[in-house]
Amino acid sequence: MKTSIEDYIKHIYTLQDSKRRVGTAVLAQKMDITMPSVSEMVKKLTAAGYLRNKPYHGFLLTGEGEKIAVSLIRKHRLLEYFLLKVLNFEWDEIHQEAETLEHFVSDKFIDRLESVLDFPKFDPHGHPIPDGKGRIPNAKSLVLSDTVIGRNYVVSSVDDKSREILKYLKGIGIKIGSGFRIHDMLEVDKSVIIKFERKKYLLSKTISDSIRVTAK
Amino acid sequence: MKTSIEDYIKHIYTLQDSKRRVGTAVLAQKMDITMPSVSEMVKKLTAAGYLRNKPYHGFLLTGEGEKIAVSLIRKHRLLEYFLLKVLNFEWDEIHQEAETLEHFVSDKFIDRLESVLDFPKFDPHGHPIPDGKGRIPNAKSLVLSDTVIGRNYVVSSVDDKSREILKYLKGIGIKIGSGFRIHDMLEVDKSVIIKFERKKYLLSKTISDSIRVTAK
DNA sequence: ATATAAAATTAGGCAAACCTAATAAATGAT
DNA sequence: ATCATTTATTAGGTTTGCCTAATTTTATAT
Numbered sequence: 001m002k003t004s005i006e007d008y009i010k011h012i013y014t015l016q017d018s019k020r021r022v023g024t025a026v027l028a029q030k031m032d033i034t035m036p037s038v039s040e041m042v043k044k045l046t047a048a049g050y051l052r053n054k055p056y057h058g059f060l061l062t063g064e065g066e067k068i069a070v071s072l073i074r075k076h077r078l079l080e081y082f083l084l085k086v087l088n089f090e091w092d093e094i095h096q097e098a099e100t101l102e103h104f105v106s107d108k109f110i111d112r113l114e115s116v117l118d119f120p121k122f123d124p125h126g127h128p129i130p131d132g133k134g135r136i137p138n139a140k141s142l143v144l145s146d147t148v149i150g151r152n153y154v155v156s157s158v159d160d161k162s163r164e165i166l167k168y169l170k171g172i173g174i175k176i177g178s179g180f181r182i183h184d185m186l187e188v189d190k191s192v193i194i195k196f197e198r199k200k201y202l203l204s205k206t207i208s209d210s211i212r213v214t215a216k
Numbered sequence: 217m218k219t220s221i222e223d224y225i226k227h228i229y230t231l232q233d234s235k236r237r238v239g240t241a242v243l244a245q246k247m248d249i250t251m252p253s254v255s256e257m258v259k260k261l262t263a264a265g266y267l268r269n270k271p272y273h274g275f276l277l278t279g280e281g282e283k284i285a286v287s288l289i290r291k292h293r294l295l296e297y298f299l300l301k302v303l304n305f306e307w308d309e310i311h312q313e314a315e316t317l318e319h320f321v322s323d324k325f326i327d328r329l330e331s332v333l334d335f336p337k338f339d340p341h342g343h344p345i346p347d348g349k350g351r352i353p354n355a356k357s358l359v360l361s362d363t364v365i366g367r368n369y370v371v372s373s374v375d376d377k378s379r380e381i382l383k384y385l386k387g388i389g390i391k392i393g394s395g396f397r398i399h400d401m402l403e404v405d406k407s408v409i410i411k412f413e414r415k416k417y418l419l420s421k422t423i424s425d426s427i428r429v430t431a432k
Numbered sequence: 433a434t435a436t437a438a439a440a441t442t443a444g445g446c447a448a449a450c451c452t453a454a455t456a457a458a459t460g461a462t
Numbered sequence: 463a464t465c466a467t468t469t470a471t472t473a474g475g476t477t478t479g480c481c482t483a484a485t486t487t488t489a490t491a492t
Contacts, residue, residue, distance in 0.1 A: 087328035112303040
């Protein structure tokens with residue numbers, strides 16, 4: 001399977017996770033390419049049976065398409081785990097390397113790796129790792145903006161796309177499993193103020209959006 | 217660096233190892249592509265400073281080109297070692313997987329892997345693994361056709377390109393370190409007859425060419 | 433109901449890496 | 463020294479995935 005096709009499928013998968021359907025414009029923006037490029041590829045993916053498309057109403061992955069997406073995510077997360085735990089990469093380095101390798105390691109490679117790593121259930125960013133059959137352990141977590149002021153939460157996952165954010169959080173000591181209280185939420189720009197280890201920190205909307213927590 | 221460019225460089229490197237200079241025709245045959253394709257790429261590689269070309273007399277890698285080749289070989293061999301020893305792949309499976317991955321693992325990845333594997337000096341086929349600075353431990357080995365009838369030898373390496381040959385050798389029990397005596401060499405087709413563990417085996421020229429040994 | 437803005441597509445191009453067919457250049461065997 | 467053979471290159475074409483510019487389609491806000 002071609003890298004480019006896999007990339008489209010993966011991006012569509014993550015987008016359709018939140019919004020119900022994905023449009024050409026949104027996908028183009030997310031992938032940082034132009035709309036005609038997306039349009040063309042959507043045609044191809046639809047013909048290949050990975051996508052069902054309703055122009056001006058968005059498209060969705062078929063079962064086939066989802067299978068590929070989940071397999072890629074499985075590879076990505078197991079690779080991240082391996083890079084961090086075995087090869088001692090830093091928290092903020094593993095995403096890039098995994099992003100490349102996920103397209104080239106075989107299923108056999110990843111199954112063996114999973115077994116050697118002793119079947120981890122979550123990757124280093126707290127995201128669940130799909131098993132060999134595509135089943136995904138679900139952790140009912142929520143985004144910071146859905147939390148309640150005054151309550152306590154535990155970090156369950158952090159989006160791994162931005163190295164800057166990962167570095168920043170690492171700097172103030174927040175990691176998977178860290179607990180904090182929601183101190184306040186600013187109306188102006190949706191910033192969140194948390195109280196973590198006796199200190200208050202303001203997290204911009206972008207940062208807080210990348211953190212998922214569970215109630216404690 | 218593009219996969220295609222790396223592939224050319226690697227193939228040129230292995231060819232210039234035996235013959236002094238490499239020509240368009242030979243390389244095309246080895247890579248299973250046409251001469252015009254090679255011609256075109258040779259122009260590009262020359263412009264990029266990886267190759268020095270003397271039309272009708274062949275080309276050679278520059279220092280730059282060799283550096284890339286050695287780095288790829290280092291990645292390939294460490295990956296093979298990892299696949300066999302850690303992920304428990306079979307002897308005849310590792311080449312293919314390593315061939316793909318070698319183009320996509322970063323230098324950092326491979327350095328960390330080397331360290332986790334405790335700095336192996338030879339890969340599972342008996343080939344020396346270049347170190348991080350490109351130095352290659354040399355084992356003065358010879359091809360079976362350069363051996364002497366009646367003498368004893370130890371297998372030091374086996375070419376990893378053909379799964380069939382690897383499987384066959386595995387079947388009769390020959391591996392790195394196996395010792396045998398050269399019993400005879402047939403003039404007709406350069407076959408070699410060896411005596412290994414009390415039994416005689418005939419090895420076709422193709423097979424014997426893929427085995428390197430050291431005198432014992 | 434219609435105009436405008438947003439979304440999508442079409443048309444036409446480019447670069448990379450391959451191809452076939454045709455041609456040119458060099459080697460080397462006589 | 464010549465000429466057949468081998469080696470290499472040119473010319474022109476294909477596919478893939480991207481691009482810009484132009485155009486069409488749809489949604490929706492009044």
